[in-house]
Amino acid sequence: MSRIKLTANLCLDEYIPPGLYERYKDMPNRLIAMLDRRLILADPKLRDRFGPVSINNRMQGGESEWSGIRTPDSPYYGFTSQHS
Helix, strand or coil: CCCEECCCCCCCCCHCHHHHHHHHHCHHHHHHHHCHHHHHHHHHHHHHHCCCCCCCCCCCCCCCCCCCCCCCCCCCCCCCCCCC
């Protein structure tokens, strides 16, 4: 699956769990609308300053899946969490 770049060094799949990404991959604007725009502006600056930082890496073969958006399917889901 191709990655959707939000900035030069940040991709949409880093914030979205694989199941949700797969469901809306043809409607990326819906996925982008789930994100706080301030993250899209701030996170690349953190990477530029501090180097590689992992959010979710499951779609690249890693183990992290719930460090961005957390749906009720997540074992870490909390109704009041800012991840939800």
